[in-house]
Amino acid sequence: MSRGDGVIVALIDSGVDASHPDLSGQVLEGYDPSGTGLNTHPTDPHGTKMAGLIAAHGHGNGDGAVGLAPGVKILPIYKTTAGDTDAIPEDIKWAVDHQAKVINISLGNPIFKNPKMADAVAYAAKNDVLIVVAAGNEGNSSVSFPANEPGVLAVGAVDKNNNIWSRSNHGPEVMLTAPGVDIVGTGACDGGQYCIGPGTSDSTAYVSAAAALVRAKFPKLTAGQVANRLVKSALVPPSLSGAKLPDEHYGYGIIRPYEALTQDIPAGSAQGPLAKPAGAGDTGSGSQTPGATSPGGTTAGTAGPGSIGQPPVIKSSNAKSSTVLFAAALGVVFLAAVIAVIVVVSRRRKSGQSQPGQAPYGAQPYGAPQQYGTPPAWPQQAQPPYPNQPQPPYGNQVPPPGYPPQQPYQDNPYGQGGNQQH
Known part of the structure; x- marks a missing residue:
């Protein structure tokens, strides 16, 4: 019904290994604000796993991993934190400006909320980009930032029996759930090319992939209408029969990609089930990106259903632009x-x-020259990595005094064995 062809999914994460055999040809150059190339040559396998769940295509006769939307192009954005400013809002704007139609954020922080996020979400909404975010892995009765930001699609995790994963954060913001327990995916763990582990990171990647499938088949739908199609086709567990939805654990239910592509579902309003972004009154000065959907639901530059043109050639930004x-x-x-x-x-x-x-x-004279060098690096916290795995580039860092700690990526197994070779 759809492979996601022509759709770009931005992955704000630890970078994506573009050389992985199951992802060859699927990974665009993307962006690393540090200019060190971690966007496509990561030291942490998390982003590669997310990319594989979305767009992997295998590498032979039944070998390797296949993602839910193998026609998608992945735009890897290396998420860093410099000084006192969380980079996620700027990463979102960069993804929007580089023609992503879905943004996957499989990370979060249960205690910190960036005030710049509202403008970034509003900017994405203005340009018809759907943001999908992990609810978090603490088992809390509140979702993590930025899943708690109005305007994003927050995702929880279920196991193979459609039961909520015990560590999946929950709250009124949860809109959908998807598989997130014992998920196998691409990524170099313990010396192998694949990882297995739980997390709302994985379920978020599946929802992003499902959204890409819908965007490819129904290019005239707005981001909110894509979310509406996923919501209206979701599986409601028997335990919620007759209950008022969304449920704080399941949201509107568990995604069913095939039903989302085939059921007769009215388009509905442009906003769909998404909350109005808190920064909708100030969406920035950026213009609407090429191919963005207008309020009337028509898409400029499309060639009809199932075709939204080839992804553009995207060059990597680097530290030079920041220097300028x-x-x-x-x-x-x-x-x-x-x-x-x-x-x-x-x-x-x-x-x-x-x-x-x-x-x-x-x-x-005007005084001695000012020293404007980069802020001092955060001291590293002594935490052992998982066996035979490289130390993550961030998530295990101690912030300077006065700033909250950064939360690890959302498939952190929390002592349940870690990512293991499969």
């Missing part, structure tokens, strides 16, 4: 300082207020 912006900002500050000094000099010359024994203000 930083230099421009310094230029503005410097110019403002020059103007302020000129004003002060002019006023003091008029009033004759030069200090005795000192050169007048206009004859003095």
Whole structure:
């Protein structure tokens, strides 16, 4: 019915191993703000596993892993945290500007909420991009950030018997659930090419893949209408028969991709079941991306149902762009300082207020050069990695004083054996 062809799914994660045999040709260059290439050469297998659940195609006669939407192109965005600013909001805007139609965020923090997230979600909504986020793995009665941000689609996890995973966070924001226990996927764990483990990360990847399948077959649907089709086709467990939905654990039910593609479901409103983003009144200055859906539900540049054109060639951004912006900002500050000094000099010359024994203000230099280097690196917390696995590039770091700790990725098995070779 659909393979997700023509749809770009952005993966804000630890990067994706583009050389994995099951992902060859599926991974776009993406973005690493540090410029070190971790977007396609990661040291943490988490993002590679998520990419495989979405878009892996195997590598032979029945060998390897196959994702739910093997026609999708993955746009890997290496999620970093620099100083006191969480990078997720900027990562979302970068993904939107580079033509992603679905953004997968399989990570979260149960205690910290970034105030910039509202604008980023509103920006995605304005440009018709669906954001799918993991509810979290703490077993809490509240979902993690950014799954608790209005406008995103929050996802919980179920096991093979359609029972809620005991560590799946729950709350009124949960909209859908999907398989998330003992999930096998691509990623170098314990020396092998595959990992197995639980987490709402995995269930989130499945929902993102299902959304991509729907977007490929029904390109004129808005992001909210895609969510509506997933919700209306979801399996409601017998235990919820007659109950008011959404349920705080299951949301509207468990995704059924085939039914989402085949059932007769009215498009509904453009917003669908998604909450209005908190930052909808200030969606930024960006223009609508090519191929974005208009409020009327028509898509510009499409060639009809099932075809939204080939993904664009996307070049990787790097630290140079950040340097240019930083230099421009310094230029503005410097110019403002020059103007302020000129004003002060002019006023003091008029009033004759030069200090005795000192050169007048206009004859003095502007002061010693300012040191604008990068913030000091966060100290590393001594935590042993899983057996035979590389230390994650983030998630096990201690923030500077005054900042909350960062939460590990959402398929952290919490002592249940870790990711194991399969």
